[in-house]
Amino acid sequence: MYESQTPPTKNTYYLQMRNLQKLLRRAVLIKNFRNIKNLDRELFLRCKPIKSFIRKNNISDKEAMLLPPVIIGAVLGNKFKVDFTRYLKYPIAKKLEAKLNTIGKIGINNGINVVGKCAEVNSSNYLLLLKKKAEPSEIKFTRPYRPRTSEIIETCQNCQKIFN
Amino acid sequence: MAFTIEEQLSFDMDLFFPINGICHVHIATAGGILPEKLMELDNTLNYNAAQFKSYKQQFEYLINPNLDEIKFFESSYHRQLYIEDFVDKARKGFVSFDKSNIYDPYDKSFHVVAYPRNSLKLFFTHQQINLRTIPFSETIYQNIIDSNNVLGKINLFSNI
Numbered sequence: 354m355y356e357s358q359t360p361p362t363k364n365t366y367y368l369q370m371r372n373l374q375k376l377l378r379r380a381v382l383i384k385n386f387r388n389i390k391n392l393d394r395e396l397f398l399r400c401k402p403i404k405s406f407i408r409k410n411n412i413s414d415k416e417a418m419l420l421p422p423v424i425i426g427a428v429l430g431n432k433f434k435v436d437f438t439r440y441l442k443y444p445i446a447k448k449l450e451a452k453l454n455t456i457g458k459i460g461i462n463n464g465i466n467v468v469g470k471c472a473e474v475n476s477s478n479y480l481l482l483l484k485k486k487a488e489p490s491e492i493k494f495t496r497p498y499r500p501r502t503s504e505i506i507e508t509c510q511n512c513q514k515i516f517n
Numbered sequence: 518m519a520f521t522i523e524e525q526l527s528f529d530m531d532l533f534f535p536i537n538g539i540c541h542v543h544i545a546t547a548g549g550i551l552p553e554k555l556m557e558l559d560n561t562l563n564y565n566a567a568q569f570k571s572y573k574q575q576f577e578y579l580i581n582p583n584l585d586e587i588k589f590f591e592s593s594y595h596r597q598l599y600i601e602d603f604v605d606k607a608r609k610g611f612v613s614f615d616k617s618n619i620y621d622p623y624d625k626s627f628h629v630v631a632y633p634r635n636s637l638k639l640f641f642t643h644q645q646i647n648l649r650t651i652p653f654s655e656t657i658y659q660n661i662i663d664s665n666n667v668l669g670k671i672n673l674f675s676n677i
Contacts, residue, residue: 422548
């Protein structure tokens, strides 16, 4: 399969990335939400099934890159979003963008971490786009987990500044 | 097309390759950035990762005796959850490394989590399933030797 493979074009590259992101979204899909404690527990229990789900359902030839480094749940009022580490894509909520701009340029390393790539930023962006009047500091998060090991990851200083 | 910075940051990649004709290694990147020269070998690394699927869990394994000094675990249950994925690799005959400092994507130190009981023997057992080699495996091997503590934190990719 790999021997005869032609080098991927830019289009196939983006298509594969999009498929992988879709697969990851399916893997972290949680339908029932009661409270943040419950969501946190659910995420912790999901770490193991996520690994097998992704490995089983992968259709891209990017076999080396399947697992997200971090997953997290964000809660704003009665809405919630589970997301993972990835580059922040447009549209970006204005209040979040303004906060991100105070710590550095989006997509560039500010000496602490790459601004806007954290799971916290991606999950909160979705919620802030839904509730435009809400402030980033109103969002509550579950603990961030690394699916490979189920270990709790410390929140980076960038996210601590943005979300207090 | 090489692995982009975006891909490296967005995925906890599994890299598999043989080292210097001695053993097979697995490296979990934990969303860290690795040397450009290594990341250009995406075809090789994807091919090796696909080959890994056909390996069978058939070997005895050992856990790094220094693991508790390198990582802090809340309980033995959390320790068990942590090592599970690496044990899977070791049981398939790979010396399995994890990124030591997962908070800094630019840090390049790694530590062994689990390894097969007899790595040398395994290399010959695995001959029938060929993993593609990478050009600077000798440098990586040298880095392991130079670290003086094979079971501590190792800068696997210095001089690459």
